[in-house]
Amino acid sequence: MDYKGPTGVGNIHYNFAKPVKFDVEAEKERIRKSGVERPNKALPEYERRYRRFAKFLSDYMVGKNADERDDLVSQASQVSGLSFITASNSRYLGRFLRERSEAELEGTPFNKPNITSAVGYEDRYKTFKRAMDSKRPEQSFSDIVTPIAKQLRMSLASLYNTKYKGRYDKENKNA
Structure with missing residues (x-):
């Protein structure tokens, strides 16, 4: 057999293939780009x-x-595994609004800067009282309060409140 060139153990590789030309800059760029796509x-x-x-x-x-x-x-x-209270909190919904410009939110349900309506204690109590006064005997408390809470953009828990109920009962007792 006729080998061209040296046949020593250290040099045999070079008889079969030429060394690959390696572009260091291109490889650096490739690694930099792939690092962005896959954070460590x-x-x-x-x-x-x-x-x-x-x-x-x-x-x-x-x-x-x-x-x-x-x-x-x-x-x-529900999709992200949160409760409604947590999701409507500023941690999630507030961040969502902060990260988007007004132009992006135009024509959507979130185009107003304030998430909850500015309803004071008295307004809430009056609404609660109106609902309780119009309550029929067969209706439960939650049947009455659910539409009110939705209208005022409040959680059910904040209308299912001892402050309102207690004040209402005192006023009825004193009347």
């Missing part, structure tokens, strides 16, 4: 939930009315 740290649970929540809201809010805002937040919270 896993996202924390909050961040993953927030991104799912924000993606759902972004995808489904177009063409909805302001009345459907709470339903939208509720659905998004």
Whole structure:
């Protein structure tokens, strides 16, 4: 057999293939780009939930009315494994609004800067009182309070409140 060149153990490789030309700069660029796509740290649970929540809201809010805002937040919270109270909190919904410009939110249920309506204690109590006065005997408390809470954009818990009930009972007793 006739080998061209040296046949020593250290040199035999060079008889069969020429060394590959290696572009260092191109390889650095490739690594830099791939590093952006795959971060080396896993996202924390909050961040993953927030991104799912924000993606759902972004995808489904177009063409909805302001009345459907709470339903939208509720659905998004279920998708991301949150309670409605947590999702409507400024930690999630507030961040969602802060990260989007007014132009992006135009024509959506979130186009108003304030998330909850500015309803004071007296206004809430008057609404509560009106509902209690119009209560029929066969109606339960939650049947009455649910539409009010939705109208005032409040959680049911904040209308199912001893302050309102206690004040209402005292006024009826004194009347």
